[in-house]
Amino acid sequence: MASSSRRSRDPLKQPEEDDSSPGAARVLLLCILILVGISMTMLFSIGIGQSRPLHYPVRQFIYAVVAILGGVVSYNIPTIYWKKWMIYLVGSSVILLGMARLVGREINNAHRWLSLGPVNFQPSELAKLSAILWVATWMSVYRRRSSEFGLGFVLPASGMGLLCLMVLMGPDFGTTMLIGGTGILLMYIGGTRVVYLGVSAFVALFGFWELIRRDPERLSRITSFMHPEEFAANDSYQLMASLHGFIEGGLFGKGIGESLQKNDYLPEAHTDFILAILGEELGLVGTLLVLLLFVAIFISGLMISLRCKDAFSRLVGLGITITITLQAMINVGVVTGSMPTKGLPLPFVSYGGSSLVFMTGMVGILLRISRGSAGVRDNPPPLPESQQWI
Numbered sequence: 001m002a003s004s005s006r007r008s009r010d011p012l013k014q015p016e017e018d019d020s021s022p023g024a025a026r027v028l029l030l031c032i033l034i035l036v037g038i039s040m041t042m043l044f045s046i047g048i049g050q051s052r053p054l055h056y057p058v059r060q061f062i063y064a065v066v067a068i069l070g071g072v073v074s075y076n077i078p079t080i081y082w083k084k085w086m087i088y089l090v091g092s093s094v095i096l097l098g099m100a101r102l103v104g105r106e107i108n109n110a111h112r113w114l115s116l117g118p119v120n121f122q123p124s125e126l127a128k129l130s131a132i133l134w135v136a137t138w139m140s141v142y143r144r145r146s147s148e149f150g151l152g153f154v155l156p157a158s159g160m161g162l163l164c165l166m167v168l169m170g171p172d173f174g175t176t177m178l179i180g181g182t183g184i185l186l187m188y189i190g191g192t193r194v195v196y197l198g199v200s201a202f203v204a205l206f207g208f209w210e211l212i213r214r215d216p217e218r219l220s221r222i223t224s225f226m227h228p229e230e231f232a233a234n235d236s237y238q239l240m241a242s243l244h245g246f247i248e249g250g251l252f253g254k255g256i257g258e259s260l261q262k263n264d265y266l267p268e269a270h271t272d273f274i275l276a277i278l279g280e281e282l283g284l285v286g287t288l289l290v291l292l293l294f295v296a297i298f299i300s301g302l303m304i305s306l307r308c309k310d311a312f313s314r315l316v317g318l319g320i321t322i323t324i325t326l327q328a329m330i331n332v333g334v335v336t337g338s339m340p341t342k343g344l345p346l347p348f349v350s351y352g353g354s355s356l357v358f359m360t361g362m363v364g365i366l367l368r369i370s371r372g373s374a375g376v377r378d379n380p381p382p383l384p385e386s387q388q389w390i
Helices: 002-008 022-047 053-074 080-105 123-141 150-166 173-190 194-213 216-226 235-249 272-306 309-337 353-370
Strands: 105-106 108-118 120-121
Touching: 002 272, 022 053, 022 272, 022 353, 053 353, 080 150, 080 309, 080 353, 105 235, 108 123, 120 353, 123 150, 123 173, 123 309, 123 353, 173 194, 173 309, 194 216, 194 309, 216 235, 235 272, 272 309, 272 353, 309 353
Parallel strands: none
Antiparallel strands: 105 108, 108 120
């Protein structure tokens, strides 16, 4: 029986290479769940002693349920459909960002939110995904001509630049830098010539500096970042309170619920600066645990993306991985005084529905990519020739 089986097998036929990444997907999912659990714990802790102690954790729990449902939906969508829907998502992002600027709710002198009943929605979160899909689409369609100026640089940079401009009108400098940085890295990975990216990055940074220089509020963030002790009573107050939280936490922390900075000493303790509260209550050990979880997410995302055979899926996976990691790095840099204040939340940990829902949705796409192509039908029936625009 065994000999006949060996005779029937074609020795010249190689088994199909499996490009799925189940192990990396499990690690990625586990890290996300742990971070969400840490978020709920810290929000409960921040609520202790407050007039409405369950306000933030209950709302975040609802956001988490919605986010999980969104992640399940995005996981079950074949990756090829994101390529087909890309133009509609980019258009929707531009329209919603324009609406936020014109009729959106003003919070902290910025128009970044659209109100949907009791929920505030940030269109810039959709813009992050839209920019990834735009760049990934064109860099995969024209991957053999990616070194050309028109198809390899101008085309992918045009849509990304439009989204960055709309986000910047918020104004939202942090998200603009995040989208632009992710897009430039994706274009580099996709084969765009370094000289084009270098010149565009220089022009963008020069434009940023001019905008900051003409805005006293944002200029003060730079000066207070460079000399925090001199502005501890005003512009650097938030940063100094954050650093004080890390110092007070020491190695093992003061314990859950024992933070002093959360008692109105540290503004935005539940959102952008939640890591400082975590550092105060769980110490250096807790802070390093969070950082290691993001390192594991980065490595898992890389493994999933680089094993993928399809160019579009690979670039989308890398874009999602870079976005999550880069946003975490910026947030950690801000709360530790390594970067000027940017206003970006810590992914999966900071309080906020828009960030949690869209980040989880992007993770769902990454998990779908981890299934690979072997035995998975990700290609829909072919469209009529007149509808095949890409």
